[in-house]
Amino acid sequence: MASDAPDTSPIGKTPAEECVDADRCHGWRSYVQPSLLLAVWLPITLTLALHYTTDPEQVWVHNVLRRVLYLPILFAAFRLGLRGGLLASAIASLSYVPHAFFHLHHIAHSDPAPTLEKALEIVLYNLVGGVAGLLSDAERRRRTQLRTALDERTRLQDQLVRAGRLSALGEVVAGIAHEIRTPLHALRGTAEIVDPFIPKDRAERRMWEIHLRELERLDRTADRFLTFAKPRPLDLVDLDLRNVARRLADLIATDADKRGITLDIVLPDTPVAVRGDRDQLAQVALNLALNAMKAV
Template sequence: MGASSDPARPAALPFSYPPAPPSQWPLHVLFLAVCLLAGVHWLVPVTEVQKHNFLHHLSFIPVVIAGALFGWRSAGLLSLFAIAVHSPHLWKTWQRLPVPAMDNLVEMSIFGIAGVITGFLSERERGQRHKLERTKHELERVYGELRQNVERLTQAERLSAVGQLAAGLAHEIRNPLASIAGAAGILQRGHAPVEDQHDCLEIIDKESQRLNKLLSSFLDFARPRTPRFQRTDVHAVLDSVAVLASHTAGAGGVEFRRVIPGDLPDIECDPEQLKQVLLNLFINAVQASPRGGTIEVRAALLRDRVRITVRDQGSGIPPELRSRIFDPFYTTKESGNGLGLAVAAKIVEQHGGLLVAEGGPGSGAILRLDLPLDRTRPL
């Protein structure tokens, strides 16, 4: 039976702290070098003071290397060993030239102290480096766990969204199906007058069209087609959509007021999808506006985007509902399926833009659409 791993337990780190000491053979080489230098000292005549000074300075190198590689203890030990193996030569020099001998002894002591300091600093640096490595691996482990948690949350959010879509779709389908089932039941019994049979057929036809429209809107949200980007005149698109929406606005006694500069630059977008988004925004504003109200449509060029603002004179949007109006099947109107703004938000997201709702209760709703001038740099 295999050993089970606990995902919450920290992963084993690829090193131990404090770090394992390095191989000892370089230290043996350094001791041997000190012995060789002591031997050369013994062979060189005592009167060759400059040569002895040079050899003493060479003795400093093994001590510093020992400190850097093996720490201050090894440097101190090698320094004492160097003084010991050089002591016969120092004694011989002392008998004939006591001043140079004293200088050499002091220099060797200073070199030993320098090696110990080097070793101390080297050990401290290695300790800090390994602490940083340990922290790095710990951060990598925590980052991996966070990424897994984010993936789980994303999957849970996806499943929750699917559940909400299914519940909303089931709710929207239930009423048309009930009407169709009732009309079909009347026709099936065969006792209804001709006028009632005609009404039942009209109900079935009307509700079937309603279901078809609902499913088409749902597919537009669930599987939006890939945008066909091309250079598009925003001013022309706004004009054409305003003409389409003006028929609905005129029937409701609502007036459109457009403030659109003539020098708006072209942007890369799918013109048909942009028309769909704007038509959804305009129709939503018309439905929210009171009879005789005015809908203001503004367009402006900002630093890296074109901003289109649609403002109505309706009851506005409470702050707690602003984040929900783009959810599928969410609507405060008696008619409609609540997919219009959800589809619009999905299309805007595909274009790298932003769609935001503003405006508090009593001040009218403001829907702000931002589209990037450069689609390779989404907002």
């Protein structure tokens, strides 16, 4: 299935460009890619070979060949940045020097151009390689910054979408909480009326008190639903975990009997003091106990 997730891959990058950008990623291997062998190193080699083998009387040919060397230097600079441009210009310059300034007699021909012109050409090779490499690096940095900005924009858009969904969910939850509180208030009102008629010495009184406490907890839970979209600070108090365990046992005792489960509550003699949110600890303990009973 096609994914709707935004494509955060680099813009307009070919596999070759990925390697160049990382070359950063591949080290020296970036300089011997097939595309660079064909577009940089082979043209430099062939151009210099023609230089060395062309008769000095063919002045125009030597002039053309000197200019042709700029092409692979520029290509290396644009593909590999400053280091690539300087490397290509240095190789071209060093390889051209014997042809330009030394008489090789029967081994090879020399460039018939004036010495100053040839010296300036070598300087220009390195200058062009360096400047083009700097421009290429600057462009690459600009593309990286643009790519980062687009990724950040996409991330912010996703956050806005999630925030909108949470806001809508908060409205739904608030509506449900209001619906819950209406019958809850009726239950609490009824409980307040019935409470005086249950003597404190009756066995049912303990379960009745549990009923009242759970009504209060349900009311607080409804309040939390009403503030769903807003973070609620923890109501930290000093607690004895033994009381939490006893309260939990009372809550699940009836359900455990129906399932044929025997509860065995083993508590230490000394208090187990912690600092936490009473309601949330009780909710966590209740969820764990109910899940455990369902698994039996």
